[in-house]
Amino acid sequence: MTAEIHHCKECVDLLGEYIEGTLPPDRAKALEDHLSLCPPCITFVRTYKATRKLCHHALVRDMPRELMHSLSSFLAERVPGFKRSEDETVAAPAADSEPKKV
Amino acid sequence: MLYGRAPLPEIHEITPEEPRADGQPGDRELVEKAQKGDGAAFAMLVERHQRQLYRLALRMTGSEADAQEVLQEAFLNAYQKLPLFRGEAQFSSWLYRIAANSALMRLRRKRRAPDALADQPLELAGPKFSAEGYLEPTSSSDWSQRADERMMSGQLGAAINKAVDELPEDYRTVFLLKDVDGLSNEDIATALDLTIPAVKSRLHRARLALREKLGEFFDEPAK
């Protein structure tokens, strides 16, 4: 039984599931029906998605290479047969890199 | 909704391991080798999972130095516990759990009263609705079109950092792990010992609060 969405609040409540694609099809349909009639909710969806995108862009961090090296050295000293995979592939250290404790 | 301890993660049926797109051996095969003492197989597992584990450790501890120690401890711990690992769970989830425990212990040692945080009053911003449940105009200005142009602005970056820092910790961690680092709801639930509905609810509320803050930023006249 599909219940229609009359209020923006219901629409906003379902948004997380909707953009993840985990909303049951009848609820997704009801949400889309509401969106087709409600410009403020369309704007809301846009800004909700933009929030995720901007935050991702501003805050994403990759593991620093030096940390990979130090983790690898740490484990190589403690795990028999642990192969430090980056050792062979690493080029000569850049001039500004700190010497690592051996 | 209950915020109690999460039950054990759903048990996945043991099915044959899917081949990986990159042609590398799957986690399960590497785990079996590592369990028999193959250190190179363990090294491949470390290489494969270290980035996501780093993000988890960084988000939970908030410090690079702590993240480094958490990572060392977690992988060493995982190696030592490897004989106990059984194939029902995903290896990655199991690792997340170990790393999360290590991060939590570290946080507890640093702060004397970790549980006080759970009780802190929650004042998260969110959209405004009329009594009838319609969005108020103030909650629906469309700044999304301007988001790209100003994407690289240092002011925007600073505003985002500030807004995220102001989120209550439980919400911030879930948000960062999901929307910034791309972990699955299941892995976040396992690592943080939450139910999946609790993860989804925190995530949604964090996004709503951040959306408000970004709206304020974009509605301010450009400086």
Ligand SMILES: [Zn+2]
């Ligand atoms: Zn609406």
